[in-house]
Structures are given as structure tokens and as C-alpha cells.
Amino acid sequence: MKELVVVSGKGGTGKTTIAAALAALVSEPVVADCDVDAPNLHLLLDPKVQDTEEFIAANVAVIDPTLCRACGACELNCRFGAIGSDFVVDPIMCEGCGVCEVSCPYNAVQMRERLSGYIYTSKTRFGPMAHALLLAGESNSGKMVARVRELARTLTETTEKELIIVDGPPGIACATIAAITGSSAGLVVTEPTVPAIHDLKRVLSLFQHFTIPVMVVINKADLNLRKSKEIESFCKEKDIPVVGQLPYDPIMYKAVVAGQTIIEYAPNHQLSTNLQNLWEKVEQQLDSISRST
Amino acid sequence: MKIAIASGKGGTGKTSVAVNLALSLRDSVQILDCDADEPNVHTLLPLTQDQIQPVFTMVPEFDETKCTRSKNCSAFCPTHAIFVSDQGITFFPEICIGCGGCILSCPSQAIQEGQRQLGVLHQGMTAPGIEVVYGELDVGEPFVVPVIKAVKDQAKNSEGTVVLVDCPPGVSCPMVESVHGVDYCLLVTEPTPFGLHDLRLAVDTVRQLNIPIGVIVNRAGIGDQQVFTYCASEDIPILLEIPHSREIAELFSEGIPFTQRMPDWQSKFRELFQVIQEGIRK
């Protein structure tokens, strides 16, 4: 089983559009949307939900006002500023650690399970899909990403598939770490802009930190050819393969509006040909990675 | 006055809006870049002098000689970061959330408060009248929220200062931490189904915090009309539309804020600021 994680560091570089196009090009993939904070892949893949599970990964403190004597012990010991001056817990700030519960001399604090979101098992026109929705303001997106990946692996086994395509989260913190650790390889979608190059370098060092193979695709490459060259030479120096360059074309947006992948929306367009070539290069990389491990 | 610039979806133009608004106001502005995973403000507005300081989180420090193997700490630890055996104590700092519960639960005062670096804070002027503060999470560290808090702690509270908070994407805890406590929230979106989907999530989140909202539509002209229909039906004002333009995109690619080359836009951003002020007073 192979697992390719599409990430970007910076948001809005075309990560989801490209992940969806790969899902359309690969024969019989399993798809996982690990951008649980702001998932978008379902808007292109139109999953039919087969199963929903509640995701509970943490607790939240609740103070019983009839038992509370306002002694202030919980407020003093809470390091997350979650206890308001009126001894009501702010669930947004609460990390669910339970320090207040053990600090309270009057047993007024109770820890309750907290619903962080939902995890879905679905069917799409390309294959099975695991995805999720994190509720607003919730933490634990890392744990949720890990759960979505676990589900995708189970789906791969039960349906005897070989490849998982993961649409990863932006950034480099817990959710991204949870999305890439233990995967076969990462595909970083970048664009030739000063901010995106800054973010690319950080996300590439994250892959290096966890020693995970990685490759790069430059989206909107002709927006700034000089910056695209800069990305190429940086990657060459670091021995990271650049597996494709895609043109800047508003047809991307049109396909999104139509709720389709580029491959379906404009099969004969240059972009679709480029994506096909991209997938061939990615496949070669994945093969050589699996041979060397 | 504190204004957050947020969005559910990444790459809609938050940073561009924050930077161009700052350049248009030009005086007594402070930008707090809270996207400590991938801070970008300084790539458009380089700091002339950069003061750097580390950001720490609390971690326990164990004194093995005092430890009586009660195992109270490991029983308490919500993330199972501590493992106590007869041979000694094993501690996994990268999963410790720094709650301090282990210190409280130790019967023999064998645990002290130590610290561990999570990232750094940068602070400096970028132009006369514009200060930039940004956090930078160390690569490989999972917990970004303490770095965001360190950035927000630098917010100027003086009456005349306009504090612009550039938020991380998404709607989970880092975004909420960044938006928390501001007077107004600008949500930047693009008129596509992706933009609309994530805008809805962001609106639901910011409404829970009781903060007034205004929307900026970036890349207007691409996509469809649904963002406009949604905002009208939810009674959310659209304060500014920035057209889809190759010229703006090319300037951005070079790291140039577009108002510097298209000065007419500065008055539009100043008008935007007036409308926000009225929105806060309401």
C-alpha cells in the first residue's frame, strides 16, 4: 500500500484541485481529505456518506455553580486562561487537562467528553473516501487527521486497493505532522511567489525533519518564470525532484464552479495533459521510493 | 482598535489585505502576524531592525533523587507524556501540553517547572509608523498556539493605534486564538464554491465569539455569484471587492503589495477602514 500526501505550506496554491485531479487519473484510488479544518475536496468528489462516526478526543471542564465557593484554586492553576472571573469555564480556551478538577477542594469541577467533530466513510465516483469535519474552534486536529488516515488505510485493505491520495492541511504544525508521518511520500504544491517560496522552504524542512521523501510541483508556473527557476534551482540543490509545472489558467476556477476535476471538465485542455504527465512522474517516484525501502 | 483579518480557506489574500491596509493607513499601525506556521507579512514588508526572542512552553523537570515512584504524575498526565517505572522516569516533551498537572500531583516535590523552546518572536519597524510582530514556530514542533499567544501579547492597547491581526487559515484553535478579543473581523474570501464553503465555516466561528464581521471578496470576477447571494441572505456587508487581475498577482509574486504600484487603491482601503470604524461603533 502506498500513501501520497498532497500538501502546500501556504494555502490557496491549488492543493485540493491537484489532489482531485490525481484522484481522477489514478485507477482505483482511496481518497482521504485531511484538511479537516476547512475541507474542500468533497465539493469536487461529491461523496455519498455511508457511515458517520462522532469524534471525541478530549474533555472539557464544567464547574457546578451550586458547589463552587469561588476559592480561586482552579483559576490559579489553569495555565490556559480558561476559567473566567465568574468561575465559568470558557470551552474555547479549555484544553481539557483536568488540572482544575484536581485543584478544586469542593469537587465542583467535572470533566465531560467533548465532541470535536465527525468522521465520514463515503463512496465517490473514483473510489472510497475518508473525510471529516472539525467543529469550529476545536483543537485536536492532529488526532483527527490521524483517525482519517487510519480509516483510509482500513478502506484500502478491505477494498484491496493500492494507493491512498491524501489532501493534506496547510501549515507545518500538528495537523500537517499527523498527515505526513509514516506516509510513502509528500507532493508539495507551490507557486512562484515570494510568500509561497518562503512557506515551501519551511514545509520541505518539515519533510526533512521526519525523513519522508518529498517532491514538488510548481502551479501557476508562468505567473513568474524567474521565481519558478528559483524554485527549480533550490530543489535541485536539495536533491528534491520537481515533478511538474502547471500553467496559470483561470479554467481551474471554472472546473471548481462546475464541481468537477479539471480532468473531467476539460479533458483535452493543456492543463489536463500536464496533470497526466505530472501523475506519471509522481508514479515513477513512488515506485523508486518503494523499491529503495 | 484591533481588527482581525481571517478566512477559512488559505490563500484567499488575507496577508495582502492586512499589508495593503497598513500601507494605506500609514500611521500608528501594528501588524500582528499570527500565522506562526507560515508567517508571510515580513516577506512583503521586511523588518528594518529585527528583535528576536524565543517563545517557551512549560515542561516538567524531574528530580530522580526525590522521586518515590508514586506514579501520580503519569496517572494524571492527559497526553501520556510521562512514563514511570522502577528504572526511572521517561518523558516525551513533544507531546506535553504544559498543563502543570504533574507538578501539582507529585507528593514529594520531585517535579519543577522547566521550559522548552517552541519558536521565536520577531518584532520591528517595517516603515515609519508601521510595526510588524510575527511568530515563527520551530520546524517539527506541533503546538502553535503558545507562539500565537506570544504574538498577541505584544498588541499595543493605546487609543490611537490600529492593530491588524493576520490570522492563520482554518477555523480551529489557532484561528480562534488569533481572532479572540478583537473589535472587528474582516473575512477575506474568493467567489468560488471553495471560498463560499470555508467562508460559511468562518462566519459560524466568528459569530460564536460575538465579533462584528465584514467580507472582502478577492479575485472578484472568477467563479460565480454564490458568495454574494450568501452574504446578502446572512446580512453580512461586503466591504470591498478586489478584482481578479494578473497584474496584482504578478506584483504579489515579486513580494510587492499592490497599493504601492496602484496608489488609487490606497483611498479605497482608507474608505474601508472608515466603514469598519462605523461597524464597530454600531
Ligand code: SF4
Ligand atoms: S505538564 Fe501536563 S501534559 Fe506536560 S507532562 Fe505534566 S501533566 Fe503531562
